[in-house]
Amino acid sequence: MERQSLTLEDVAREAGVSRATVSRVINGVRNVDPAIRDVVREAIERTGYAPNRAARSLVTRRTETIALVISGAGEENDDGRTGGRDDDGRPGDGVQNAFAARVFADPFFGRVISGVVGFLRPRSMHPVLMVAESAAARKQVTEFLRQGSADGALVVSTHAEDPLPSQLVAEGLPAVCFARPALPVPVSYVDLAHREGGRLAAEHLLARGRRRLATVTGPLDLPAGQERLAGFREALERAGTAYVPMAEGSFTRESGAAAMAGLLAEHPGLDGVFVANDLMAQGVCELLRERGGQVPQQVAVVGFDDSSVALTCRPPLTTVRQPVEEMAAAMARLLQEHVQGVRTEPTSLIFEPELVVRDST
Amino acid sequence: MERQSLTLEDVAREAGVSRATVSRVINGVRNVDPAIRDVVREAIERTGYAPNRAARSLVTRRTETIALVISGAGEENDDGRTGGRDDDGRPGDGVQNAFAARVFADPFFGRVISGVVGFLRPRSMHPVLMVAESAAARKQVTEFLRQGSADGALVVSTHAEDPLPSQLVAEGLPAVCFARPALPVPVSYVDLAHREGGRLAAEHLLARGRRRLATVTGPLDLPAGQERLAGFREALERAGTAYVPMAEGSFTRESGAAAMAGLLAEHPGLDGVFVANDLMAQGVCELLRERGGQVPQQVAVVGFDDSSVALTCRPPLTTVRQPVEEMAAAMARLLQEHVQGVRTEPTSLIFEPELVVRDST
DNA sequence: ATGAAAGCGCTAACAT
DNA sequence: ATGTTAGCGCTTTCAT
Secondary structure (H helix, E strand, C coil), X not given: CCCCCCCHHHHHHHHCCCHHHHHHHHCCCCXXXXXXXXXXXXXXXXXXXXXXXXXXXXXXXXXXXXXXXXXXXXXXXXXXXXXXXXXXXXCCCECCCHHHHHHHCCHHHHHHHHHHHHHHHHHCCCEEEEEECXXXXXXXXXXXXXXXXXCEEEEEECXXXXXXXXXXXXXXXXXXXXXXXXXXXXXXXXXXXXXXXXHHHHHHHHHCCCCCEEEEECCCCCHHHHHHHHHHHHHHHHCXXXXXXXXXXXXXXXXXXXXHHHHHHHCCCCCEEEECCHHHHHHHHHHHHHCCCCCCCXXXXXXXXXXXXXXXXXXXXXXXXXXXXXXXXXXXXXXXXXXXXXXXXXXXXXXXCEEECCCCC | CCCCCCCHHHHHHHHCCCHHHHHHHHCCCCCCCHHHHXXXXXXXXXXCCCCCHXXXXXXXXXXXXXXXXXXXXXXXXXXXXXXXXXXXXXXXXXXXXXXXXXXXXXXXXXXXHHHHHHHHHHHCCCEEEEEECCHHHHHHHHHHHHCCCCCEEEEEECCCCCCHHHHHHHCCCCEEXXXXXXXXXXXXXXXXXXXXXXHHXXXXXXXXXXXXXXXXXXXXXXXXXXXXXXXXXXXXXXXXCCCCCEEECCCCHHHHHHHHHHHHHHCCCCCEEEECCHHHHHHHHHHHHHCXXXXXXXXXXXXXXXXXXXXXXXXXXXXXXXXXXXXXXXXXXXXXXXXXXXXXXCCEEEECCEEEXXXXX
16 A cells, blocks of 8 residues: 655655666666666566656656547447446446447457457557547547657547548647548548448359359448449459449448348349448358358358458458558557657558458358 | 646646645635636647646555556566567567466457446546556556556456455455455455356246256356356256256356267257356357257257357357346446545445346247 | 646656 | 756646
């Protein structure tokens, strides 16, 4: 119970040196006599000293903290249900957040977090998790950064119209996005060569001898949705196929099943589908099985992402892998470089997709 | 680009008052003349002032930040794969974290985050996400708190032997756990009446006319695993059934399928199973379908949690609902009370489970 | 009700 | 190479 009463002063006295010397040892500044350094280290060890972050931040103007923002577009609606049973009978607080719940149901975000943590943790840094789906929530994000609570923001948008990136840029706050913003903004981002991914899917289906192809696209207001489709189409076009039936989905399992149902209604003879993410591909597979169809014998299915559901899915999905963890780590690194001033210009880092062949083709 | 150059002093000058008065206005301290208050508010608005968090924390000794720790037991192994392709050719950093990836594949954590954020956000607070599966990572957590980087920790353990709760208590750091620690520790926690949940499952299966029952349990070193089983057994015992076939799983889909395979080998005539979480129940359902079994016609399946997979599962799962979001919010509230000193004694908050009937029974 | 002034614990000139 | 010292921007007595 020796809570935070210890200061540099205490350690300095213990080691018989000045505050400045102890500070130098802690921050690994050279120009410290090795002997003295060891004495100081031992004093730190003995006293169990831990430097006060607030005091340090106050002078360095750095927090060594970054915000990881899961950002949506629009509606002011927080959808906070009232919490039910509280032990002490008080009414519950905004106990829940529909947006957050929805978002974290997608395995994609787990991978983002995993990648970000993978980069940050070896540097003794940790992300502050923020959910920003309303104007008020976005305000909280900019406020948070303006207060110097974090050095910068990692932004993962779920909608095309997300105004957060441009707001951050306008305030001069360091930010890096996962995926190129739909609206042009002078901001750094990491992204995938989505078009190339679509091409890989098309070529694989063709190589498997499938000729009656269709595609379930992602939201077409998102660059990722557009590009995956464009790459798929281009490759087919080059192979002589001018027209490809398509149906738009919203990256959810249900939307995938619905889109597929629509495609089948008009094109019952399909023998191959490219689905723009694994979650929708799962819905497609389930729909096909429910209707007695065989995957891949009757219809071959190619997903996108190589998320955890690609393995969960029956059959396991052939899919276009997006190296989300690496991309997320790179995003964190880019932000750190911006914060440190090593990098100043908005930079794009594009990763290459990779075809992973499993049992659905 | 007017980065954080603004201080209280500037606003005070602008409003023609002293720093102290502006501070009072910002912190809502009474004893401020309404007229002056408005003048100050306007000055703040006009200048776009944002108080510096570090400076405030330094004097208040509060950060208004809490850590949300996903904690595992043991191994020192971080399993960090080297990141591949970095644009500038540098080798990648610890880009990935197998533990984090595994953990976030479970929809449970998304619900925890959703609940925590639901409580924190209306208070303009945000959780720092920490992953602690190794001794080094646990050290980072205590260090983080000892530095005053956060006021306390919310701990979600994934293993029985997790030493983190007792370490935090030993350091006198405020902490609240999700679920009672397997090792007795004087710490506050929220939990579910797991035994009651097991009872609900048993009674439901009996009410459905099932008599040849079995159960796939969770890890039996976890209180949750033990209690769910105990409740299930007790209810059957009270109904006259002395023996219940069981197989232990580890809360993953695969382990559920494997456990079920074992049970079927020895008891081919089973007509009902209680599975200790939804993820395993999904595995059970898949196994049954692959073997041509009908759910629920042939075997009725009851899951636990009511996580998102309960709906994803074919058929949708009858399950025992655990109000994770509410529990997580309550956990955050408990921590805040401890931090503020309103609550001092270790407190337990037990939530009641609820049966959700869907198509698997 | 308001202002003056004393720190919170640290880093970074600057001086030695 | 080490010590001295001046703040970082805020809250909070203590006067008034």
